[in-house]
Amino acid sequence: MTTEAAPQTSTPEDVARPEALTPEVRLKLYETMVLSRTYEEAILREYHADKGPGFDIGKGLVPGEMHLSAGQEPVAAGVCAHLSTDDAVTATHRPHHFAVAHGVDLKKMTAEIFGRETGLGKGRGGHMHLFDPDTHFSCSGIIAEGYPPALGQAFAFKRRGTTDIAVAVTGEGAANQGAFHESLNLAASWKLPVVFVVEDNEWGISVPRSASTAIASNADRAAAYGIPGERVENDVEAVYDAAARAVRRARAGEGPSLLEVHTLRMWGHFEGDAQGYRPELADVNKHDPIPAYEQRLRDEGLLDDDKVDEVKRLCSSAVEDAVTFAKGSAIPDPSTATHYVFA
Amino acid sequence: MTMTEAPQATRRLSTSKAMVEAIAQEMERDPSVFYLGEDVGAYGGIFSSTTGLLDRFGPERIIDTPISETAFIGLGIGAAVEGMRPIVEVMFTDFMGVCLDQLYNHMAKIHFESGGNVKVPMVVTMAAGGGYSDGAQHSQCLWGTFAHLPGMKVVVPSNPADAKGLMTSAIRDDSPVVYIFHKGIMGLAWMAKNPRNVDEVPEGEHVVPLGKANVVRTGSDVTVVTLSLSVHHALDVAEKLAPEGIDVEVLDLRSLVPLDREAILESVGKTGRLVVVDEDYQSFGVSGEVVATITDHDPGMLRVPVKRVAVPDVPIPYAHDLEYAVLPRHDRIEAAIRASV
Numbered sequence: 001m002t003t004e005a006a007p008q009t010s011t012p013e014d015v016a017r018p019e020a021l022t023p024e025v026r027l028k029l030y031e032t033m034v035l036s037r038t039y040e041e042a043i044l045r046e047y048h049a050d051k052g053p054g055f056d057i058g059k060g061l062v063p064g065e066m067h068l069s070a071g072q073e074p075v076a077a078g079v080c081a082h083l084s085t086d087d088a089v090t091a092t093h094r095p096h097h098f099a100v101a102h103g104v105d106l107k108k109m110t111a112e113i114f115g116r117e118t119g120l121g122k123g124r125g126g127h128m129h130l131f132d133p134d135t136h137f138s139c140s141g142i143i144a145e146g147y148p149p150a151l152g153q154a155f156a157f158k159r160r161g162t163t164d165i166a167v168a169v170t171g172e173g174a175a176n177q178g179a180f181h182e183s184l185n186l187a188a189s190w191k192l193p194v195v196f197v198v199e200d201n202e203w204g205i206s207v208p209r210s211a212s213t214a215i216a217s218n219a220d221r222a223a224a225y226g227i228p229g230e231r232v233e234n235d236v237e238a239v240y241d242a243a244a245r246a247v248r249r250a251r252a253g254e255g256p257s258l259l260e261v262h263t264l265r266m267w268g269h270f271e272g273d274a275q276g277y278r279p280e281l282a283d284v285n286k287h288d289p290i291p292a293y294e295q296r297l298r299d300e301g302l303l304d305d306d307k308v309d310e311v312k313r314l315c316s317s318a319v320e321d322a323v324t325f326a327k328g329s330a331i332p333d334p335s336t337a338t339h340y341v342f343a
Numbered sequence: 344m345t346m347t348e349a350p351q352a353t354r355r356l357s358t359s360k361a362m363v364e365a366i367a368q369e370m371e372r373d374p375s376v377f378y379l380g381e382d383v384g385a386y387g388g389i390f391s392s393t394t395g396l397l398d399r400f401g402p403e404r405i406i407d408t409p410i411s412e413t414a415f416i417g418l419g420i421g422a423a424v425e426g427m428r429p430i431v432e433v434m435f436t437d438f439m440g441v442c443l444d445q446l447y448n449h450m451a452k453i454h455f456e457s458g459g460n461v462k463v464p465m466v467v468t469m470a471a472g473g474g475y476s477d478g479a480q481h482s483q484c485l486w487g488t489f490a491h492l493p494g495m496k497v498v499v500p501s502n503p504a505d506a507k508g509l510m511t512s513a514i515r516d517d518s519p520v521v522y523i524f525h526k527g528i529m530g531l532a533w534m535a536k537n538p539r540n541v542d543e544v545p546e547g548e549h550v551v552p553l554g555k556a557n558v559v560r561t562g563s564d565v566t567v568v569t570l571s572l573s574v575h576h577a578l579d580v581a582e583k584l585a586p587e588g589i590d591v592e593v594l595d596l597r598s599l600v601p602l603d604r605e606a607i608l609e610s611v612g613k614t615g616r617l618v619v620v621d622e623d624y625q626s627f628g629v630s631g632e633v634v635a636t637i638t639d640h641d642p643g644m645l646r647v648p649v650k651r652v653a654v655p656d657v658p659i660p661y662a663h664d665l666e667y668a669v670l671p672r673h674d675r676i677e678a679a680i681r682a683s684v
Contacts, residue, residue, distance in 0.1 A: 120460070121456050121457045121458040124455055124456055124457070125457060125458070129452075129456040131453065131457035131460060133457075133460055133461055136425075138461075140448070142448055142449075145417070145444050145445065145448065147417070148414050148420070148445055149420045149421035149424065149445075149449060150417075151414060151415075151417055151418040151421055152417060152422035152423070152424070152429070153421040153424065154421070155418055155421065155422050156425035156426065157425070159427070166421070179413045179414070179417070179445075182409070185409060185414070186408070186409055186418065341455055341493050342454070342494070343454055343459070343462045343517035343518045
């Protein structure tokens, strides 16, 4: 097929982009996770600042459902470290960590979460519907249904002769949806450059994985489609290594891979979820992946107090700038509520 | 976009061949256009929607898919988001149930949710309609359901020239378009023949804009607002009644989204009588919307109560006589017109 002139894309040399866990890469993984957590803590603060008296989900500057990703940062940081903004990412209803790690503009994203005219979707989308053409980032609020559009992005990249890839993310609950299996089969059959990521945080809202899923590892499902499957723990370097293999295979034109990460949902399914169904709740913070990684880098001499302070200060500054930008942005004019239905 | 006005050479084509011609011309014009779906390659589409295209454009652009509508509609969406112009076939409208999330929650909403920053320029083709005893899961129209859900245009051609011109517009449109062709208008050798299924079609570029209804027969006594195959039945009845001095105007909607409300108002403003003929289910659908177009504007336009000829709210039956009892066929259309005038 002939195609139109290819837009700005990655080149074959990019296939060989560094994958070794150099000190620079390890610090970058740490910084990405800290930025993501700093972001979620700020959204958490702003979200709950004006929901009272009591808790009214529709009240406040950030109304509606809010699904925060604290604890799942290793997945996004480890995967997106291999991507450029020419690569696509389709995330889930819990999308912020992937958006942050993929380089979505924090100001535009935050303005969207605040429902402002300057937001990614001019306030029409909200936190589950973030679309950023600059970084080929999108997300869907429907379980597993972010996988199929990623196939088409990968298809377009392949047709244009690029080595760009699409990363499609779901949770472990989505692995029991038809869209998951249809997508794996089609991508494998057509050798599409996709990396399928499953974030297994063990909970489909309140239903534990053990009660929903017949097998211990969703990575085993890859065998059904003749593609590699790998399951790793919530360790950003383990994710980084496994993602390197999947991304390399996709860029080389060898087809998709499935990567499951056994991760951790530190907070509720959504804000306001008391998590009474969760017996291990008291222990959750002990498994926080970020302090553990920070300690590891300290032990190996890559981080010290000054560097940690600097990272946290820069992350906080970027996040607070974004929040300030959002709060200072215009609220959409109600008379424009019917705009943008059609192009 | 304007309707092609300049005189053009024509020749007689079936509706399916006219539709395929538009696809082929747009594929020649724009390399980002491709077609995918079930049995669209070597078979040429179960209802001849892609006949000959595989030979002409090859398997890179005329692509057979697995029976995985969710996956391949999503593929179309993602490709469209990245600037391609996919045409994706869902074999029957009835199959919307296995892939509706991709259609109404993704294809139709991405442009809106992105505040207009992301376009989804794709066409979804679907075969619709009954009349040949295919039972309750392969005979529905369902265009009213798609039209009800915001974010997708809905095109419903009735004849060969429109099938070509509307397809050209659909492919060029920057919004998602659901292009629903009734099996009974395609001119298939293996279905009931209808003389209007083969007709003059302009050669070369032919564009019919979306949202412009067509007065296919002018009349002064009663307006029949209809679409797709029912246009043919309405014209048959109008010709039958003409010698009795009953002068029927027939308005072919051509598209439901956008809906040409002006054309409905203009015609009913002239006749004062309205019969709506629709092969979709009657309640909560197209026929009610057409009536509301009048009553929202001025109920006083109607000199007599409206008659609706649609599928009563039952699944489409299998047995021939039962099916024909619920479809909007000539007998029911004639009775409605006679009751109106």
